[in-house]
Amino acid sequence: MPCARRIGLFSALVLFLAPAAQAVQRFPQPQFDTGHVVPVAGHPAVLQLVPAWADATILATVLLLTTWAVLRRRSGRLIMALALVSLAWFGFARHGCICPVGSTQNISMTAFGLGGLPWLVGFLFAAPLLAALFFGRVFCAAVCPLGAMQEVSMVRPLRVPRVLDAVLRLMPLATLALAVLFAANDAGFPICATDPFVGFFRRSAPLPMLLSGVAVLLLGTVVARPYCRYYCPYGVLLGWCSQVAWKHTTITPDTCIKCRLCERICPVDAIQAPRAPGVARQAPVAQRRLLALLLLAPVLVAGGAMAGRTAAPALALVHPAVRQQAHLAGMAKDPEKTYLDAEAFRTLGGDARQLAVDVVAVESRFRFGASLAGAWLGLVLAWRLISLARLPTRESFEIDHSRCVSCGRCFKVCPRQQVWLKNGRQTSTDTEGTEKK
Numbered sequence: 321m322p323c324a325r326r327i328g329l330f331s332a333l334v335l336f337l338a339p340a341a342q343a344v345q346r347f348p349q350p351q352f353d354t355g356h357v358v359p360v361a362g363h364p365a366v367l368q369l370v371p372a373w374a375d376a377t378i379l380a381t382v383l384l385l386t387t388w389a390v391l392r393r394r395s396g397r398l399i400m401a402l403a404l405v406s407l408a409w410f411g412f413a414r415h416g417c418i419c420p421v422g423s424t425q426n427i428s429m430t431a432f433g434l435g436g437l438p439w440l441v442g443f444l445f446a447a448p449l450l451a452a453l454f455f456g457r458v459f460c461a462a463v464c465p466l467g468a469m470q471e472v473s474m475v476r477p478l479r480v481p482r483v484l485d486a487v488l489r490l491m492p493l494a495t496l497a498l499a500v501l502f503a504a505n506d507a508g509f510p511i512c513a514t515d516p517f518v519g520f521f522r523r524s525a526p527l528p529m530l531l532s533g534v535a536v537l538l539l540g541t542v543v544a545r546p547y548c549r550y551y552c553p554y555g556v557l558l559g560w561c562s563q564v565a566w567k568h569t570t571i572t573p574d575t576c577i578k579c580r581l582c583e584r585i586c587p588v589d590a591i592q593a594p595r596a597p598g599v600a601r602q603a604p605v606a607q608r609r610l611l612a613l614l615l616l617a618p619v620l621v622a623g624g625a626m627a628g629r630t631a632a633p634a635l636a637l638v639h640p641a642v643r644q645q646a647h648l649a650g651m652a653k654d655p656e657k658t659y660l661d662a663e664a665f666r667t668l669g670g671d672a673r674q675l676a677v678d679v680v681a682v683e684s685r686f687r688f689g690a691s692l693a694g695a696w697l698g699l700v701l702a703w704r705l706i707s708l709a710r711l712p713t714r715e716s717f718e719i720d721h722s723r724c725v726s727c728g729r730c731f732k733v734c735p736r737q738q739v740w741l742k743n744g745r746q747t748s749t750d751t752e753g754t755e756k757k
Contacts (some may be wrong), residue, residue: 420554630692
């Protein structure tokens with residue numbers, strides 16, 4: 321009886337639903353001549369249902385695991401495995417979010433009172449910086465999807481000439497200054513549009529963006545992490561925090577034997593060779609050189625401010641109001657030209673006088689902001705020149721904390737690392753002392 325009852329209920333349910341199924345076939349969707357498109361019911365993807373706190377938890381977990389892999393395990397394979405996980409989740413699953421550039425501009429807009437800040441964006445911005453303050457650039461090692469994308473594509477990195485490298489490393493500073501300038505003036509996020517990997521992560525992008533991503537990946541096969549080293553503005557902030565890190569990755573687990581293997585394998589040129597104290601550093605020539613650079617610093621700051629003020633009109637064109645006024649002027653000179661924003665302005669009956677007033681205010685803010693940005697770049701350049709003139713002494717090979725991305729490639733070539741692994745991941749000096757006793 322129970323079985324027969326279940327069969328009966330199932331048959332009744334089928335008979336109840338059958339008319340509804342036939343109705344779909346008998347009455348097709350109506351066709352409208354007005355161009356109306358009948359909406360199609362859709363269901364959100366499973367990944368879109370993941371709450372924000374889950375992304376924050378995953379980020380914190382991967383940061384902690386990477387810190388453990390870098391400082392305690394000293395395992396390059398584990399670092400690469402975590403990088404692949406971050407690339408899969410934050411890159412392809414979450415479409416490139418974490419976005420270091422976007423979070424920087426969001427923070428800038430909030431700082432200037434131009435919008436609110438979602439707590440997740442604030443956490444994504446602050447957590448890697450906090451980790452860098454304590455443990456160095458572990459975020460770059462295996463958490464950032466942009467860095468992981470380039471780490472995977474690296475084949476045989478070549479050493480960039482020092483002069484060219486020094487010039488190219490000024491570009492992230494300029495990118496950071498532009499990102500803050502545009503965000504502070506409510507000019508949108510134009511720096512985000514230059515992300516070369518968003519096309520891969522979202523699997524849909526204009527052809528020029530896809531081609532730029534391919535170009536960066538191809539360049540990354542022979543130049544280690546070109547986007548991270550020579551463009552990423554968030555890397556500048558991470559480098560500053562890493563310079564004062566509480567603990568940082570080391571080349572060797574104990575004593576450096578100056579074999580130079582780490583210097584040769586480091587893909588980002590973050591290994592500094594030993595430098596003995598010399599008489600030349602105390603010579604009057606070196607002192608005069610340092611004095612000349614100190615006197616040159618105000619000139620660089622003033623020159624940077626003037627260059628920023630000169631570039632302000634071109635930079636202001638990024639703002640929608642300035643661009644709209646330029647398009648209106650272009651259509652007035654050549655009626656055959658059409659711009660969507662200018663056409664919309666005319667159609668909606670926009671006030672040209674008010675637009676001109678708004679543009680004057682925007683251009684004034686850009687002149688002030690660009691002057692400050694240029695002065696700041698001049699000051700940073702002067703500081704770097706003075707730092708190079710100081711020539712500090714070093715007894716062994718050391719890591720430049722601002723450049724090191726904690727990739728762990730120096731671990732596998734260090735002879736002392738092999739002894740450390742052989743002794744069960746204990747300090748080699750302690751083990752040797754025990755054997756002597």
